[in-house]
Amino acid sequence: xxxxxxxxxxxxxxxxxxxxxxxxxxxxxxxxxxxxxxxxxxxxxxxxxxxxxxxxxxxxxxxxxxxxxxxxxxxxxxxxxxxxxxxxxxxxxxxxxxxxxxxxxxxxxxxxxxxxxxxxxxxxxxxxxxxxxxxxxxxxxxxxxxxxxxxxxxxxxxxxxxxxxxxxxxxxxxxxxx
Amino acid sequence: xxxxxxxxxxxxxxxxxxxxxxxxxxxxxxxxxxxxxxxxxxxxxxxxxxxxxxxxxxxxxxxxxxxxxxxxxxxxxxxxxxxxxxxxxxxxxxxxxxxxxxxxxxxxxxxxxxxxxxxxxxxxxxxxxxxxxxxxxxxxxxxxxxxxxxxxxxxxxxxxxxxxxxxxxxxxxxxxxxxxxxxxxxxxxxxxxxxxxxxxxxxxxxxxxxxxxxxxxxxxxxxxxxxxxxxxxxxxxxxxxxxxxxxxxxxxxxxxxxxxxxxxxxxxxxxxxxxxxxxxxxxxxxxxxxxxxxxxxxxxxxxxxxxxxxxxxxxxxxxxxxxxxxxxxxxxxxxxxxxxxxxxxxxxxxxxxxxxxxxxxxxxxxxxxxxxxxxxxxxxxxxxxxxxxxxxxxxxxxxxxxxxxxxxxxxxxxxxxxxxxxxxxxxxxxxxxxxxxxxxxxxxxxxxxxxxxxxxxxxxxxxxxxxxxxxxxx
Numbered sequence: 001x002x003x004x005x006x007x008x009x010x011x012x013x014x015x016x017x018x019x020x021x022x023x024x025x026x027x028x029x030x031x032x033x034x035x036x037x038x039x040x041x042x043x044x045x046x047x048x049x050x051x052x053x054x055x056x057x058x059x060x061x062x063x064x065x066x067x068x069x070x071x072x073x074x075x076x077x078x079x080x081x082x083x084x085x086x087x088x089x090x091x092x093x094x095x096x097x098x099x100x101x102x103x104x105x106x107x108x109x110x111x112x113x114x115x116x117x118x119x120x121x122x123x124x125x126x127x128x129x130x131x132x133x134x135x136x137x138x139x140x141x142x143x144x145x146x147x148x149x150x151x152x153x154x155x156x157x158x159x160x161x162x163x164x165x166x167x168x169x170x171x172x173x174x175x176x177x178x
Numbered sequence: 179x180x181x182x183x184x185x186x187x188x189x190x191x192x193x194x195x196x197x198x199x200x201x202x203x204x205x206x207x208x209x210x211x212x213x214x215x216x217x218x219x220x221x222x223x224x225x226x227x228x229x230x231x232x233x234x235x236x237x238x239x240x241x242x243x244x245x246x247x248x249x250x251x252x253x254x255x256x257x258x259x260x261x262x263x264x265x266x267x268x269x270x271x272x273x274x275x276x277x278x279x280x281x282x283x284x285x286x287x288x289x290x291x292x293x294x295x296x297x298x299x300x301x302x303x304x305x306x307x308x309x310x311x312x313x314x315x316x317x318x319x320x321x322x323x324x325x326x327x328x329x330x331x332x333x334x335x336x337x338x339x340x341x342x343x344x345x346x347x348x349x350x351x352x353x354x355x356x357x358x359x360x361x362x363x364x365x366x367x368x369x370x371x372x373x374x375x376x377x378x379x380x381x382x383x384x385x386x387x388x389x390x391x392x393x394x395x396x397x398x399x400x401x402x403x404x405x406x407x408x409x410x411x412x413x414x415x416x417x418x419x420x421x422x423x424x425x426x427x428x429x430x431x432x433x434x435x436x437x438x439x440x441x442x443x444x445x446x447x448x449x450x451x452x453x454x455x456x457x458x459x460x461x462x463x464x465x466x467x468x469x470x471x472x473x474x475x476x477x478x479x480x481x482x483x484x485x486x487x488x489x490x491x492x493x494x495x496x497x498x499x500x501x502x503x504x505x506x507x508x509x510x511x512x513x514x515x516x517x518x519x520x521x522x523x524x525x526x527x528x529x530x531x532x533x534x535x536x537x538x539x540x541x542x543x544x545x546x547x548x549x550x551x552x553x554x555x556x557x558x559x560x561x562x563x564x565x566x567x568x569x570x571x572x573x574x575x576x577x578x579x580x581x582x583x584x585x586x587x588x589x590x591x592x593x594x595x596x597x598x599x600x601x602x603x604x605x606x607x608x609x610x611x612x613x614x615x616x617x618x619x620x621x622x623x624x625x626x627x628x629x630x631x632x633x634x635x636x637x638x639x640x641x642x643x644x645x646x647x648x649x650x651x652x
Contacts, residue, residue, distance in 0.1 A: 115466065119508040150419050155617040
């Protein structure tokens with residue numbers, strides 16, 4: 001976790017010192033909580049209350065600030081340096097937010113047969129899973145699924161789109177019994 | 179004469195096939211007159227040019243075969259006669275479908291009725307062969323249709339015009355009006371079979387994935403249709419992604435991959451009841467790319483364990499699983515040989531996707547593809563002589579065939595994205611999916627014959643992919 005993130009967390013803790021819902025909101029930047037969020041907070045834990053990419057405990061922060069996806073070169077499942085940096089952030093976030101589970105979705109671009117791309121997507125998802133586990137994530141908290149070329153993000157038929165589609169996306173959700 | 183009463187699978191169409199009584203004797207193809215025979219020889223040679231080692235193989239050098247060697251055989255099919263008042267529309271529709279079946283092969287060419295110089299007399303009366311010779315009709319199909327309530331009777335005869343004789347005996351089909359298209363396909367199958375010496379394939383169905391919506395929000399449903407795109411029925415909704423359905427050898431069940439559970443798993447669907455259940459596989463995160471064995475009792479498929487894809491086999495009756503490959507490479511798209519003793523599959527163990535053949539029990543495989551590019555989705559021909567595959571090379575996709583030892587590779591198609599070949603039950607035609615390029619890309623089904631001629635789009639109501647051609651119906 002970066003020093004900057006720690007600093008934000010510290011400010012958040014101080015600002016919300018009186019919050020009774022410590023489990024969820026002691027990491028929250030109070031400045032970002034609107035009245036709707038606070039109302040939700042008073043009635044208990046509610047995922048919709050965790051909005052705002054500046055809220056380090058929010059899924060938005062995970063997906064936008066840390067980054068929920070890593071990209072791959074053509075027909076490979078090797079993590080790039082940039083990909084590993086993103087995954088370091090994901091591992092840190094998941095360590096802090098231990099009630100979240102992760103599903104890694106592996107995807108491929110359209111240049112390939114359906115079956116091969118399913119298998120390739122699985123390789124990519126697994127490369128991410130293995131990396132997160134190597135950074136301390138419990139293996140029970142992370143599953144993989146491959147969509148092959150079934151769920152492209154960008155629809156054009158050239159490299160500008162293919163590069164976005166060759167991806168592994170970490171989808172987080174509150175786990176059962178957390 | 180023996181009367182066979184057979185119940186049809188699939189559509190539950192009761193249909194009887196009877197010889198038409200009037201003394202016509204079966205005429206063997208070999209006894210045909212020279213002119214017709216010349217055509218037949220050409221045709222048969224063309225059809226068998228990729229057969230396993232045989233006399234023909236030595237006679238024909240595949241490298242010299244050129245498109246256009248075969249001229250389509252001109253045939254006439256005067257509109258079948260309505261034998262009962264009110265049967266006219268049905269007679270006309272059935273005549274049209276028979277002609278479409280034959281024309282669609284590229285081996286036959288219908289002579290338009292505007293060229294006819296006479297109309298046939300009552301069904302079964304002597305044919306004025308001179309009138310048909312004059313317009314160069316080499317084959318003539320005559321017939322009659324009678325509709326009585328929901329029952330329909332179709333009779334037909336096939337003539338070799340130049341020899342002035344009947345080819346085989348006349349036949350009569352009795353069924354229900356709902357199944358009129360199947361009766362037309364049955365007639366066309368007999369005509370095709372008698373003239374070419376090959377089994378027909380018109381009375382067959384195809385299961386495929388019907389696709390709607392844009393590329394980034396595509397809805398997929400399992401659908402089943404007649405081989406020509408008619409009678410589309412949907413077998414699933416589009417709530418979950420469905421992929422790559424595969425018919426059982428007798429057409430009673432369909433294997434497919436579904437994301438219903440959130441993860442790709444294999445389902446077995448009963449065609450008659452449209453009920454499904456998940457296949458219990460060996461332990462793994464995801465299962466896909468299933469195919470039945472020829473006896474329908476076993477399923478081979480790919481299973482992903484810890485990110486690695488290998489091939490497994492499951493016995494449906496005993497529930498026993500067997501691992502067939504064990505490498506860190508991607509092994510997928512397995513397909514049995516018709517005798518069940520071998521499996522062809524794709525693997526990237528060499529660094530790129532290539533085709534391999536192994537024993538049905540696993541073991542060390544033999545690589546069979548060595549050309550440039552990548553080879554995937556191999557499917558063993560029902561005749562056993564060829565492997566169809568998808569080839570990716572220099573940014574293009576091709577459907578191709580090669581012998582089972584990897585020799586005599588021939589690419590039949592070329593486009594931005596062709597994939598997923600499936601064989602017609604007679605092993606002479608391949609259907610596959612083609613996707614067009616770009617943000618507005620759509621999918622469609624196509625067929626092509628194994629000589630690479632006669633590429634045709636199969637008209638479906640929506641986009642289509644992952645076709646699997648079922649057996650000739652009984």
